[in-house]
Amino acid sequence: MAKKTTKTSPKTKIKKIAILASGGNSPGMNNCVITVVKHAIANKITPYIIYDGYKGLLEEKISLANLNFLENFNSRGNIIIGSARSKNFYDPKVKEQAAKILKKHKIDVLYVIGGDGSYMGAYGLSKFGIKVLCLPGTIDNDISSTEQTIGFFTCLNQIVKAVDAIRDSFESHNGICICEVMGRGYSDLALFAGIATECEAIISKDNIFTKDDFIKIIKQTEKNNKRSCIFLVTEKLYGVDGLPTLNEISNYIQEKTGRLCRVNVIGYLQRGGDTDAWDRVNASLMATKAFECMMNNKLNRVISIISGEIVDIDIKKATQKPRKKSKTYLLSQYHKTSIF
Numbered sequence: 001m002a003k004k005t006t007k008t009s010p011k012t013k014i015k016k017i018a019i020l021a022s023g024g025n026s027p028g029m030n031n032c033v034i035t036v037v038k039h040a041i042a043n044k045i046t047p048y049i050i051y052d053g054y055k056g057l058l059e060e061k062i063s064l065a066n067l068n069f070l071e072n073f074n075s076r077g078n079i080i081i082g083s084a085r086s087k088n089f090y091d092p093k094v095k096e097q098a099a100k101i102l103k104k105h106k107i108d109v110l111y112v113i114g115g116d117g118s119y120m121g122a123y124g125l126s127k128f129g130i131k132v133l134c135l136p137g138t139i140d141n142d143i144s145s146t147e148q149t150i151g152f153f154t155c156l157n158q159i160v161k162a163v164d165a166i167r168d169s170f171e172s173h174n175g176i177c178i179c180e181v182m183g184r185g186y187s188d189l190a191l192f193a194g195i196a197t198e199c200e201a202i203i204s205k206d207n208i209f210t211k212d213d214f215i216k217i218i219k220q221t222e223k224n225n226k227r228s229c230i231f232l233v234t235e236k237l238y239g240v241d242g243l244p245t246l247n248e249i250s251n252y253i254q255e256k257t258g259r260l261c262r263v264n265v266i267g268y269l270q271r272g273g274d275t276d277a278w279d280r281v282n283a284s285l286m287a288t289k290a291f292e293c294m295m296n297n298k299l300n301r302v303i304s305i306i307s308g309e310i311v312d313i314d315i316k317k318a319t320q321k322p323r324k325k326s327k328t329y330l331l332s333q334y335h336k337t338s339i340f
Contacts, residue, residue: 026151
């Protein structure tokens with residue numbers, strides 16, 4: 001009897017790829033770009049850069065990648081090809097227009113580096129026949145399809161350095177500081193930075209403090225003769241939905257305690273600086289995984305870290321996952337074991 005043979009689908013011949021970054025900059029994005037470009041050149045595939053994200057795509061800001069230039073930014077926390085948010089890209093007609101531009105330039109596969117919104121943009125393009133691969137570049141660590149995002153650890157380290165310095169200053173002046181960090185309402189940056197710096201309280205959407213809750217913690221630290229008190233707060237909590245602003249809370253604390261109290265918004269400091277080794281390695285390994293997917297004709301995928309392993313997931317499945325849950329158990333454990 002003749003042996004049966006299994007038919008396999010022929011691999012798509014990839015000639016041109018393009019890479020863009022979307023949303024806020026995230027340290028490690030440069031390493032993703034460099035790695036994909038290197039693999040493309042090694043495999044005789046022509047790599048293109050799309051500057052300024054989806055906005056740049058619509059403006060046809062598409063250029064041949066220059067590896068020698070890109071490698072100068074291996075350590076930088078910026079994204080040298082630029083990134084931008086595009087509200088227009090929510091419109092299916094705009095996505096269709098973008099797909100036509102990619103087809104006009106004969107781009108076979110588009111690599112997208114960004115967060116949930118960037119993934120949705122890529123998924124929208126896939127509906128118009130564009131083959132996409134996505135990499136999780138966001139400082140917030142809030143993408144539900146992956147346990148770790150590229151840029152989170154660098155941003156976390158930047159916050160820790162800033163809070164350590166703030167502690168020095170407020171320890172000297174017997175002061176109180178409310179530090180606001182990024183996270184877009186998701187608490188991982190505040191949570192892990194608060195644990196790392198032994199903040200007196202970590203405040204997120206899961207445990208919003210009243211003015212008097214702040215006072216209660218401060219009074220406890222005073223009983224234990226602590227000369228400083230640091231509160232770490234996730235952004236976008238206060239000053240909305242009837243809650244006081246952080247400055248109003250600070251003024252209230254100063255009035256009630258008679259002590260120096262200030263608000264310090266760490267802000268964009270946390271997004272820049274040198275990319276740490278872990279984010280560089282993760283970015284490179286995840287970009288390599290994305291390129292391997294492409295070479296094996298596994299397209300319309302997102303790259304994720306699950307249980308410590310780098311895996312690929314169907315983009316439709318990834319974008320339909322429920323929002324990532326906050327680590328409330330860690331927050332609860334930290335506050336239960338904190339001794340002020």
